Amino acid sequence: MTSRPPKEAYTDAVWFRNETNTLFANAWIFVGTVHDFQQTGDYRTATCGNALLSIVRDEDGNLNALHNVCRHRGAELLEGSTGNCGKTIVCPYHRWTYAHDGSLRGVPNKVECFPDLDRSGYGLHPASVGVFRDLVFVNPEADADFESWIAPLQGKHWPHDLTAADVKEAIPLAYDLKCDWKVFVENALDGYHLAYLHENTLGGPLPGLNEWEPVGDHMIWHATEEGVRHRLPMKVREEAGNSGTIESASKTGYGGVYFLFPTTIIVPTPYGISISALHPTAAGRCRMTVRHWVGPRQSKDERKHIPGFDKSTGIISSDNWKTHPLETGDFQTEDVWICEKIQRGLESPAYTHGPLSNGVGAEDAIRWFHGTLDKHVT
CATH class of the missing domain: 2.102.10.10 (Rieske [2Fe-2S] iron-sulphur domain)
Structure with missing residues (x-):
């Protein structure tokens, strides 16, 4: 069984330099x-x-x-x-x-x-x-061999055509994250927290409704039909009503998260798609840019509504939060909040690794991610 990276993997400058010189010297x-x-x-x-x-x-x-x-x-x-x-x-x-x-x-x-x-x-x-x-x-x-890297995704279901008439690009977002890039990836692959951290935003699904599929160095999260219902924000569930949008989306087979190793996270839904790219900057720190394509009913510029947005810099940061993250109704803010809390915990001298769940759909994808890291970081 692949061992988990030591806490130094998330906090140590020497470890970060090694990642830079090995993994990111030949990364897509x-x-x-x-x-x-x-x-x-x-x-x-x-x-x-x-x-x-x-x-x-x-x-x-x-x-x-x-x-x-x-x-x-x-x-x-x-x-x-x-x-x-x-x-x-x-x-x-x-x-x-x-x-x-x-x-x-x-x-x-x-x-x-x-x-x-x-x-x-x-x-x-x-x-x-x-x-x-x-x-x-x-x-x-x-x-670099792009075809070998992307080949496992060929033939897989894919959600949206970015040139479709009913999908338009909104203004991109830029986040300053006070956490290691791997912390954010692990959170994106974590099916255990969805019903708890996001109780009032995503509202689930519970781990048993998550299905992770490894595809080469990449990973796709599929949700069951019931899981798709629970994954969407409450407001979207209500708007979808009996239109069949959610049900038909689950039947197409596309995932709720596409993770392209090492730093690309694609999140499609029946009403849009976002592509997040993580940019490691130092041990325990990274930036994230998010480009998203949305339906015609959604605003072109929602940045002013995002907690932590500074219009003078265009950066979203926890330094600028005015409201507690759990009171914002924004699940991305909840994720940023918990990832930064995890980073502070990792930097504590009292921290040691706890167990990862063996349950399918809970934290098994994190274990897979650690194994993939092992192959690329020497």
Whole structure:
């Protein structure tokens, strides 16, 4: 049986550095959708471990994954999370200029300063890009095998077409989380807490109504029809009424949570879909970005209603809570609250591991997650 990670895995800087240099040196992380790259020069940036990455659309419509670091003196090239770089990628330091495929196109004062420079040897280092159902993933390794990573999900039920007329993207959310990224993943895979922590929001389901299906390095949570009823917020259950929406959703077979190892959490429902990406920043700390596509009846910008949202920074943080999380009626706030409480407990000298449930649908998926970690963190 796979042993659980020691508490240091969630609190120790040396452990975090090892994760950065092993797991995240060759990890597939969600960076956006194909619809984010409409024009030549459109780009998105990402950080995976220590790697600064960019994905750029070229004039032929190809997506190129590159290390976002100038080959001259190491300056970060494209800034911000998204933008358009125009016809070329230009270093702001000395204006070394690169094509969208990363090849070095121009060096100012080359004759005087670099008479012997072979430009073909100083293109941007390549990374890898992969696309699955319009979702774009990037990996720092130039020869990373996307097909093997995504293959277990091929043929599985998938909830929503992001281009459907009745599904529109809302304004993304950004969370500052005072917990280790693994704490948040474990909570997302925990079927034991749904009826207790979320008693007044999700209201369940109880563990026996959860069905976890490992698919390679990934995991899908299926709920029984009764479990689907209990999983939805009370207001949604009431709105669904006798329309058949909930029942038909459970019969399609799509899960309540799709976890794509190591840091992507996809949560579909009959009325929308959200994609959360965790960004480890230090031992015991991470950020989370959430993109969500919703039905036409839902607000385009609900951030002002989310507890902890700071309109001056655009960040959602527990530092800004005005109401106790259990009184907000927001299950994501409840999850953030409990994950930060767990992190504080892990950092206590009194903490030692308690038992994980052996019950199917309770904490068995967490045990699977630990085994998957063992394969990738050396």
